[in-house]
Amino acid sequence: MRPDSYKVSDLLSISNAVLKRGTTPVFDGLTLQLNERRIGLIGDNGAGKSSLFRMACGLEAPQSGSVTVQGLVAFRINAQRPNLVGMMFQNPDDQIVFPTVQEELALGLTATGIPRRDAIAQARTFLATRGLAAWAERAISSLSQGQRQHVCWLAILLSQPALILLDEPFASLDLPGQALLHEDIAQAPQQIIVSTHVLEHLRGCDRVVWLDHGRVRADGAADTVCEQYRADVATRIRKRTATTG
Numbered sequence: 377m378r379p380d381s382y383k384v385s386d387l388l389s390i391s392n393a394v395l396k397r398g399t400t401p402v403f404d405g406l407t408l409q410l411n412e413r414r415i416g417l418i419g420d421n422g423a424g425k426s427s428l429f430r431m432a433c434g435l436e437a438p439q440s441g442s443v444t445v446q447g448l449v450a451f452r453i454n455a456q457r458p459n460l461v462g463m464m465f466q467n468p469d470d471q472i473v474f475p476t477v478q479e480e481l482a483l484g485l486t487a488t489g490i491p492r493r494d495a496i497a498q499a500r501t502f503l504a505t506r507g508l509a510a511w512a513e514r515a516i517s518s519l520s521q522g523q524r525q526h527v528c529w530l531a532i533l534l535s536q537p538a539l540i541l542l543d544e545p546f547a548s549l550d551l552p553g554q555a556l557l558h559e560d561i562a563q564a565p566q567q568i569i570v571s572t573h574v575l576e577h578l579r580g581c582d583r584v585v586w587l588d589h590g591r592v593r594a595d596g597a598a599d600t601v602c603e604q605y606r607a608d609v610a611t612r613i614r615k616r617t618a619t620t621g
């Protein structure tokens with residue numbers, strides 16, 4: 377897909393979604409229309425950020441309500457449009473399936489019908505353009521956690537999905553890696569939704585959504601929502617300090 381053909385409208389639509397895991401309620405009627413080009417997702421541990429992503433990329437279906445991407449039911453996307461949504465997991469080991477870097481990068485291309493040999497060649501060329509030619513045949517098991525996260529990001533960049541979901545993408549990256557990812561995100565033509573606990577990473581987002589126990593607590597301009605979240609955290613810490621002495 378050429379970058380200028382990305383359609384940043386009606387991309388991710390969540391309507392009255394109910395999601396339970398066993399007896400744990402995660403969402404009880406979540407509704408969100410996410411069309412902006414750069415969106416941040418924040419909230420405490422367990423608020424539902426990863427669960428939202430899992431529904432959006434079709435790994436989990438809500439028990440009721442709907443989750444669609446460009447009008448297609450997210451849970452069936454992988455069969456219909458395998459490259460519509462690209463997700464970078466919090467833990468790269470949940471994502472990486474192949475033993476070498478070039479094979480992992482080629483995966484997203486073969487999923488769209490590109491023959492394996494061509495996909496590997498494209499992966500090698502892409503790595504070379506990033507100054508990482510030496511990584512092509514490297515075993516994933518020989519890479520550090522941050523380097524594996526970098527491989528996951530490169531795989532997404534190469535396969536160019538229309539909607540990119542990044543779950544704590546900066547977590548294991550060193551400072552140069554974080555700066556590079558920032559730059560890549562800024563330049564990418566796709567819609568990108570980033571979940572993070574480091575609010576500074578959301579500067580420049582068009583919109584930030586604060587999830588709290590599976591509900592939208594605040595939703596709007598990045599500065600405003602991040603400030604509301606910071607103030608809430610500060611209040612909670614003050615209260616805890618006051619009660620614990």
Ligand SMILES: Nc1ncnc2c1ncn2[C@@H]1O[C@H](COP(=O)(O)OP(=O)(O)OP(=O)(O)O)[C@@H](O)[C@H]1O
Nearest residue numbers: 397398400402419420421422423424425426427428
């Ligand atoms: N594999 C699982 N089995 C059962 N419950 C789960 C599982 N994974 C998450 N949950 C529950 O689902 C809810 C939402 O979790 P989720 O991982 O979406 O939160 P999160 O906002 O991404 O948290 P974090 O910031 O820690 O990554 C939490 O109540 C959590 O306990």
